[in-house]
Amino acid sequence: MSEDKKTLFIDGVEVEFTDEPNILEVIRKAGLNVPTFCYRPDLTQFGACRMCVVEVEYPNGRVMVNSSCTMPPEAGINVKINSKRVRKIRKTVLELLLANHDKECTTCDKSGACELQKYAEEYGIKDIRFPSKEKEEYLPIDNSNPSIVRDPNKCILCGACVRACSEFQGHSVLGFANRGSATVVQPMAGKSLSDVDCVFCGQCQAVCPTGALTVKNNVDQVWDEINNPDKKVVVQMAPSVRVGLGEAFGIEVGSNVIGKLNAALRKIGFDFVFDTNFSADLTIMEEATEFLDRLNNKKTLPLFTSCCPAWIRYMETQHPDMLGHLSSCKSPQGMLSAVLKELVPEKFEGVTKDNLVVVSIMPCTAKKYEANRSQLTKDGKAETDYVLTTKEIAQMIKSAGIDFASLKEEQNDSPFGKYTGAATIFGASGGVAEAAVRTAYEVVTGEKLNDVDFKVLRGVDKNSRTKDAEVDIKGTKVRVRVVSTLKEAEKSIQEIKAGKADFHILEVMACPGGCINGAGQPASCNNSKIKEVRAEGLYKEDRELDLRKSHENPDVKKLYDEYLEKPNSHKAHELLHTVYADMFANGYKDLK
Amino acid sequence: MTTQSPEKFDFGKVDKIMEECGADKSHLIAILQNVQKEFTYLPIDVMTYIGTKIEGLSPATVYGVATFYAQFSLEPKGKYQIKCCDGTACHVRGSMPVMNAIKAKLKFAEGKMRTEDGMFSLETVSCLGACGLAPVMVINEKVYPQMTSDAVKIVLDEIIAQEGGK
Numbered sequence: 001m002s003e004d005k006k007t008l009f010i011d012g013v014e015v016e017f018t019d020e021p022n023i024l025e026v027i028r029k030a031g032l033n034v035p036t037f038c039y040r041p042d043l044t045q046f047g048a049c050r051m052c053v054v055e056v057e058y059p060n061g062r063v064m065v066n067s068s069c070t071m072p073p074e075a076g077i078n079v080k081i082n083s084k085r086v087r088k089i090r091k092t093v094l095e096l097l098l099a100n101h102d103k104e105c106t107t108c109d110k111s112g113a114c115e116l117q118k119y120a121e122e123y124g125i126k127d128i129r130f131p132s133k134e135k136e137e138y139l140p141i142d143n144s145n146p147s148i149v150r151d152p153n154k155c156i157l158c159g160a161c162v163r164a165c166s167e168f169q170g171h172s173v174l175g176f177a178n179r180g181s182a183t184v185v186q187p188m189a190g191k192s193l194s195d196v197d198c199v200f201c202g203q204c205q206a207v208c209p210t211g212a213l214t215v216k217n218n219v220d221q222v223w224d225e226i227n228n229p230d231k232k233v234v235v236q237m238a239p240s241v242r243v244g245l246g247e248a249f250g251i252e253v254g255s256n257v258i259g260k261l262n263a264a265l266r267k268i269g270f271d272f273v274f275d276t277n278f279s280a281d282l283t284i285m286e287e288a289t290e291f292l293d294r295l296n297n298k299k300t301l302p303l304f305t306s307c308c309p310a311w312i313r314y315m316e317t318q319h320p321d322m323l324g325h326l327s328s329c330k331s332p333q334g335m336l337s338a339v340l341k342e343l344v345p346e347k348f349e350g351v352t353k354d355n356l357v358v359v360s361i362m363p364c365t366a367k368k369y370e371a372n373r374s375q376l377t378k379d380g381k382a383e384t385d386y387v388l389t390t391k392e393i394a395q396m397i398k399s400a401g402i403d404f405a406s407l408k409e410e411q412n413d414s415p416f417g418k419y420t421g422a423a424t425i426f427g428a429s430g431g432v433a434e435a436a437v438r439t440a441y442e443v444v445t446g447e448k449l450n451d452v453d454f455k456v457l458r459g460v461d462k463n464s465r466t467k468d469a470e471v472d473i474k475g476t477k478v479r480v481r482v483v484s485t486l487k488e489a490e491k492s493i494q495e496i497k498a499g500k501a502d503f504h505i506l507e508v509m510a511c512p513g514g515c516i517n518g519a520g521q522p523a524s525c526n527n528s529k530i531k532e533v534r535a536e537g538l539y540k541e542d543r544e545l546d547l548r549k550s551h552e553n554p555d556v557k558k559l560y561d562e563y564l565e566k567p568n569s570h571k572a573h574e575l576l577h578t579v580y581a582d583m584f585a586n587g588y589k590d591l592k
Numbered sequence: 593m594t595t596q597s598p599e600k601f602d603f604g605k606v607d608k609i610m611e612e613c614g615a616d617k618s619h620l621i622a623i624l625q626n627v628q629k630e631f632t633y634l635p636i637d638v639m640t641y642i643g644t645k646i647e648g649l650s651p652a653t654v655y656g657v658a659t660f661y662a663q664f665s666l667e668p669k670g671k672y673q674i675k676c677c678d679g680t681a682c683h684v685r686g687s688m689p690v691m692n693a694i695k696a697k698l699k700f701a702e703g704k705m706r707t708e709d710g711m712f713s714l715e716t717v718s719c720l721g722a723c724g725l726a727p728v729m730v731i732n733e734k735v736y737p738q739m740t741s742d743a744v745k746i747v748l749d750e751i752i753a754q755e756g757g758k
Contacts, residue, residue, distance in 0.1 A: 166650075175652030177659045188643070188651035189636045196651070 006075040011082065021045070023068040023079055024052050034081050035090060035119045037209040038158035039069040041528045042462060042512060043167055049158050051119065053089050055080040065089065091123050099130035101210070102138065102153035109149070110211035113391075113523060116156060117210075139184065144192035146372045147200035147216055147365040155185055155212035160525075161204030168512055169314075170487030173198045185212075197317045199486065201310035201510040202365030202519025215365050215520060218386050219396055225357045225386070226269040232351045234272040234344060235265050236336050236416075237361040239280065240427035240514075241390050243537035244363055244521040248394035249404040253530055254537035259409025264397045266410065271351075272344070273412045276360065277419030279336035280426045280435070282559070283307065284550035286329045286576050287432075288440045289567035291505060295476070300324045302481070302496065302506045305432050307331045309370035310510035312580065314486050319493060320582035325506075328577040332426065333360050333367055334376050335576045337383040340416065342575060343563065347415070359386045361393045363427070363518030366510070375578045389520025418555040421452075421542030428535035429484035429514030430457035430467055433507040437471050437480065438549045445474045452548050457482055460513030460535045462528065466491070468503065479503040485512050601638055605630055610645065617648040620657055624664055632669040634658050670706050670713035672751060675730040679719030682727040686740070690727050691716070693741035697748050711755065712748075 005016050008023075010030055017026045022045065027034055037049035047070040054068045057078040065085060080086065098120060105111050133153070142150040159176065162185060166172040173187050173196050187196040205213040225231050242258040251257060258275075265273045291303050306312060306327040315326060330338065337358045345351045360367065364387075370376065371384040388396070397404050411417070422438055425431030434454045441449045456469040457480065467482040481503040483489050489508045495501040511517045516534040517524060524530035542548060550556065564572045609626045613619045623642060628634055639658060643651035658664045674694060678687045691714075698712050706713040722728045725737030729744070736747055 172650030172653050175650065175656040177652075177656050179660045186652070188640060188655050 006073075008073055008075060009078040011080055012078060017073045020073055023054065023056075023071045023073050026073050027054075027068060027079070027081060032081060034068055035115075035122070036069060036526075037115055037156060038160055040160055040163075040207050040525050042525070043160065043163040043207065045069050046159050046163065049156070050093050051090055053086050055083045055086050087123070090119075091125065094120050094123055094125050095128045095130060097156045098125060098128050099132050101133075101156065102151070103132070108154070108211040109214040109217060110154075110208075114211055115209035142192045143216075145194040145198070145200060145216075146368045148193060148198075148202055148205055149214050149216050150186075150193060151212055151214070152184055152186065153212075154210045156210055157183055157185060158209060159185070160207040160209065161185060161213055164203040164207045168203050168485045168487060169199065169201060169310075169510065170485075170490050171197070171199070171314075174204055199310040199313040199317075199510060200366040200369040201486075203511060205365065206517075206519040206521075206523065207525045215389050215391060216368060217392060218368070218388055219392050219399075222359055222386050222388060222396070225359070230355055231357050232271045232344075232348075232355050233269070233357045233359060234274060234340055235270040235359045235361065236274045236276045236279075236333070236340070237261065237393075238276045238333070238363055238367075238427065238515060239424045239431075239538060240363040240516045240518060240521065240534065241361050241393070242424075242541075243427070243516060243534040244390045244518075245394060247522040247524075247530075248391065249397075251405055254533035256537055256541050257404075259411075260404060260407040261393075262412050263407045263410040264400075264402050264404055265393075267402055267407075268396060268400050270359070272348070274336065274340065274416040275412050275419055276332045276336055276362075277423035277426075278416045278553070278555060279332040279339065280423035281420055281550035281553040281556045282335050282339070282576065283329055283332050283426075284422060284432075284435045284439050285556060285560075285567045286335075286572060287327050288436045288443065288550075290327055290329065291436065292440060292444065293568065295478075295504065302501060302504050303327055305505070305507045306578075307426065307432055308366070308509050308515075309364070309373075310366040311486065311489065311508045313366070313369065313583070314489070314510070316580055316583040318490075318584075320584045322493065322496070323580045323582065325496075326580055328573075328579070330376065330576055330578045331367075331370060332423075333362065333370065333384055333387075334578065336360075336416065337371075337376075338378070338575045339559070341378060341383050343416075357385045358383065359388060360384050361388050361390065363390050363515045363521045364511075365389065365519045367520075375581070390518075391520060391522060394522070415555045415558060418553055419545075420550055420553050421545040421548035422550045423553075424541045424545070425538050427515045427538050428458070429460050429464070429509050430454075430482040430507065431514065431538070433457050433469075433480045433482050433505060435550055436505065437478070439551050440478070441471065441473050442549060442551065444476075449549070458535075458539070460484070460516065460531050462512070465512065478505070480505045480507070482507045484509045484514050486510050601631070601635055601641075603638075603641055606638055606641055610642065615646050617646055620646070620649065620654065621661075624654075624658060628664060632673075633665045633667055636666070665715075667704075667706060668710070668713075670711050672712045672731050674712060674714045675717045675720070676714065677718070677720045677722075677726070677728045677730075678716045679723065679726075681723035682719075685726040687727040689741050690729060690739045690744055693744040694729075694748070697745055711752075 007014050007016050015030045020026045035051045038046045047067045052068045053065055055065050057063050059076045139152040162174050165174045177184055225233050242256050243254055246255045246257040262273050304325045306329050340358050345353050368387045371382055371387045376383050422435035434457045438452050465484050465488045469480045471478045513531040517531040613622045639654045640651040643649045643654040676691050698707050720728050727739050729736045729739045
């Protein structure tokens, strides 16, 4: 279909189009833009906000105004994107939305990244003809969970979050309620997000054009710890952060900024800078060993990966009968925090168990929830003290007055900083499985794996949300299933329940494309290509590293030699493994 | 982890309704109508139950449908459900004084349309198709034609006396 090129006109200029789903995509491909709130390329078209209206002139002289996101392109039409008529409509829409909106922009967490604010500025809205909502009519803010804040007074009812929840996670925790001017977007019966089965993946927040859904901000607490001379603050960052953070500073999408980030974190005042990639390698050692044990001793299979906290919560709330499938490994964040709390006081002078603060930088909102899990505490204290998202660390760097782009690259601190290529690809959907296969192959066969690229497991676009691969490990065929989004994961679970599943490993990441597209990353919801470029950034680093298999990581080897003995040892279990809870029991157990 | 309210409902009845209507998301409205017939209203827990059980639905979606249509009530109704017509014909023939008389007689609490003892509930409907009898009031399927504020008192007093009440 893509070969037969047709043309239409945008403001009289001839433009080619092929298989674009709507006029809006043709406009954007031509390097132009019309404003949108509800349109997200990875979600279904909704046509709710009416901001993308254009005037279409047909060859027969008929003229009509319609939303460009819902109109398929037609050959020969002339699309006027800035006519007096459509600009007037857009301005009226903006005025109506702003009349109903809590306009406290300066104290809003989305300020600067808010699309309503942006278009109000671009369209020069200075005077709103309609009466504004009274403060007394404001609805309560939901601040009940550690990850996401929901402020219904900033909602413009574009429905992007409702679609993200249903189309990515198959979950529909958020829905429209009531009718007409009383319409709101909320969880069931206006409950708080922590009282319903929300997994805190935050994709609702990632597609929200305004401050109605925001990440819970922990920047102030981290600054307080850094400025407290009695505390030693150490920091770790996830693989995806290094290819997402640059965007916040105008650096090319997908660039690996880990060296600059190390430098910036030291400038801010973190005492030691480690890397979650180190514990990603550790995770592979533990998880691959656990998998081989399950495979050889005919224990519960398929093995589910346990890196994604949204996925863990999904299992605990929706399928507690299948918790035995989950790997008992903590996530890389959980592993490194546990190791740091245990060993940093031993290795570094001046650091004690009481003055050590562990901060992690994640592309993820659910990690904030994970850090609060009772299973990940020691002596009543959380192992990870604070979780910042990529967006929050960008805010910290900016407020510290650091010119990020011009920083000189620095190395991280030893001995919890070294990593292999296998760790860095954790950030893309399929990466954990690929890393596990690289190690499992060499451990089982004792032979060197020359071609480490398992290309079938790669791909983060819309059509690669379920990937299957088969690896021959000395006659044993290991089948790997990789899924991203919980909607796809649910299909695999139903296959297992129906006895139709034939795979041994199930890797699940709740965000479409994996952590690189996590909800804590800078906004990417208007361009579905960004996640592919970020993933390529990770695979590029993998290619360029000398060591590309987790078991080759010298620091990991040293940790086992000096402290943990061997993977899945008693000590490793104490420090690196966890248990899961049946969260169904608190709610509707009798319902299913 | 959806939290459950302490009130318990007979979910067996809900199961039976879902079976009769077909446990499919396209039959949601029929299911809700039958649930409302059974419980006089749509309890939050029952909606959560339906949203959890039927594939493709969620509690939030069911709640969205229930709050969209005026025919569904999220508040329990009384033993005697009064429907007062405020269609055009009834309105011009004086349905407002009738309604005010009902409210005055039954002393609803602020913002409530049901008496505290659960005996009466009141709702306004738009046209019952009996415009020749305007203004019309219906109590549990029984039609009371050509109502006046005085007639309301007589009718309600009769019911209260039947119930042996105040």
